Amino acid sequence: MLPLQLGFPLDPQQYVPALVSAATTVVLFVVVFVVVYLLGKRLVTGAVREGLRRREFDETLVGLAVSTTVVVVAVVSVALAATVAGFGVVLAAFATLAGALALAVGFAAQDLIANFVAGVFIIQDEPFEVGDWIEWSGNEGVVREIQLRVTKLDTFDNQLVTVPNSDLAGAAVVNNVANDRRRVSVGFGIGYGDDIEGAREAILEEASRIDGALDDPAPSAPVTSLGDSAVVLSGRLWIDPEESGYGPVRSQFVERVKERFDAEGIDMPYPNTELSGSVEVTNVEGVTGD
16 A cells, blocks of 8 residues: 555566566576586486496496486586576585585595595405405404495404494405415424424324315425424415314314324424523521421
8 A cells, every 4th residue: 555655556566577587597597407407317328338348447436326327417406507697696505505515514524535445446446345255453353344434344253343444445455355366375383303294294184185176286395484393384385265164174184293293203382491500509408398
């Protein structure tokens, strides 16, 4: 009623151009967004998927790259649609908000991002696979599952260990089953008076009788050191880690050689210290014994 009381005529036609302009801008924004998004999603994601597959990337990384590409295409579509429709202010606010949000997320998720990037490299480089027995930083276990953020392993005590991928990527990882042959080495000490050749023959015979021991390379038992109380022979045999377990073979090797040495009278001395000289006792006056 105020415009009528002040003498201003209320003409609805004067608002029509503004409404038409606003509707045109919105329709233009929607059309541009839909066209750019659909075309970009179909062309760009298809190119990314096929390009990664041709280079034999893991399917997990391919799916992640495609999902990321869809998000990027959506953001670019919004930006282009806003530019064409004339939403300059909205676009500037959107860019400012997106930059601030990216900065905040980056600071808050440094460890998460580091683990994620490390997971990508682990999946792509394949230093180990599911089922491999690995050692790192004084730890060991059998790989159960490799995820983008963490790797899950089972210890030999049947405990589940979840390790951040950045720890594995930054450590020296030993893959005990990566090669088709692995050497099992055990040091056997014999007395200085024992026959080295007799002890070597016993070690080689017992090594050749162990299930899983390979004929090529053949077992060996060189003298590796002269200890304080023993001559040390390194008993060595080779196994296929895919067929024979390292731990069981080593335990069997040690037990068989020990029993053979006992049967043949070959000494396996333990460390001992011999003292020489004399002890003189003085100032014993007044000391009585019961």
